[in-house]
Amino acid sequence: MMHLRIATRLWRGSRWIANYGEPSREFFSRGAYTSFRRALVDSSWIAVMAIYHLSVEVISRAKGQRAIASAAYRSGSRLHDARIDxxxxxSNKSGIVHxxxxLPEHAPEAWRDREQLWNEVEAREIRKDAQLAREVEFAISQEMNQQQGITLARDFVVAEFVEAGMxxxxxxxxDISARTAWRNPTPMSYSPCAA
Incomplete structure (x- = not known):
C-alpha cells in the first residue's frame, strides 16, 4: 500500500493554515475519497476537502459519436480514422498533462498505440447503434500537485479497470480557468465496451 501526502486547508479564525494528512489508499472503495484524517486541535478548526465527482457515459454510434474522434479530442492528438478515411x-488542445x-495481461501489445486500438474497436463493432466505449470522468482534489494527481488516477484506473481485464x-x-485561476484537474478513462 502506498500513501500520498495531501494538503488540506484548515480554517482558524480569519486565516488559512496548511495541514498535511495522509489518506489511506482505499480512496474509491465504496464510492468516494473520504479518508482524510481529522485535525482536532481546537473546536474551531474545520477541514476543507474536495467534492466527489464521477460520471460515466457511453460513446455510441446511435448518438452519432465515433470512438476514434472522442479519443483524439480527449487526448489532444491527431488520429486517422480508417473507417471513414x-x-x-x-493536437492544438491545451491542458493535457498525462x-x-x-493494458491488461492478455491484451495485444499493439494496442498501446491509441490510433490502432480505437480503429480496431471501430472495425469490430459493425452495428449502427454499437456501444463503442465507456468514458469515465472523475475529479481530483485541487490541493494535489500534478504528479500526485497522475499517481492517483493511474492507481484508480489500474484497480478498477485494468485488473478487471479491461x-x-x-x-x-x-486546466486552469482564466476567469478564476482555479485548477481543474480532470482525469478521463476510456474503455472499449467489447475487445
Whole structure:
C-alpha cells in the first residue's frame, strides 16, 4: 500500500493554515475519497476537502459519436480514422498533462498505440447503434500537485479497470480557468465496451 501526502486547508479564525494528512489508499472503495484524517486541535478548526465527482457515459454510434474522434479530442492528438478515411485533428488542445493506454495481461501489445486500438474497436463493432466505449470522468482534489494527481488516477484506473481485464485509455487534463485561476484537474478513462 502506498500513501500520498495531501494538503488540506484548515480554517482558524480569519486565516488559512496548511495541514498535511495522509489518506489511506482505499480512496474509491465504496464510492468516494473520504479518508482524510481529522485535525482536532481546537473546536474551531474545520477541514476543507474536495467534492466527489464521477460520471460515466457511453460513446455510441446511435448518438452519432465515433470512438476514434472522442479519443483524439480527449487526448489532444491527431488520429486517422480508417473507417471513414479521415484524420481527427485536435493536437492544438491545451491542458493535457498525462496520456497513456493501459493494458491488461492478455491484451495485444499493439494496442498501446491509441490510433490502432480505437480503429480496431471501430472495425469490430459493425452495428449502427454499437456501444463503442465507456468514458469515465472523475475529479481530483485541487490541493494535489500534478504528479500526485497522475499517481492517483493511474492507481484508480489500474484497480478498477485494468485488473478487471479491461483496456483503458487514460488522459489527465489539468486546466486552469482564466476567469478564476482555479485548477481543474480532470482525469478521463476510456474503455472499449467489447475487445
Amino acid at each position: 479521415r484524420d481527427q485533428h485536435f 496520456s497513456e493506454v493501459m 483496456t483503458a485509455d487514460l488522459i489527465l487534463h489539468w
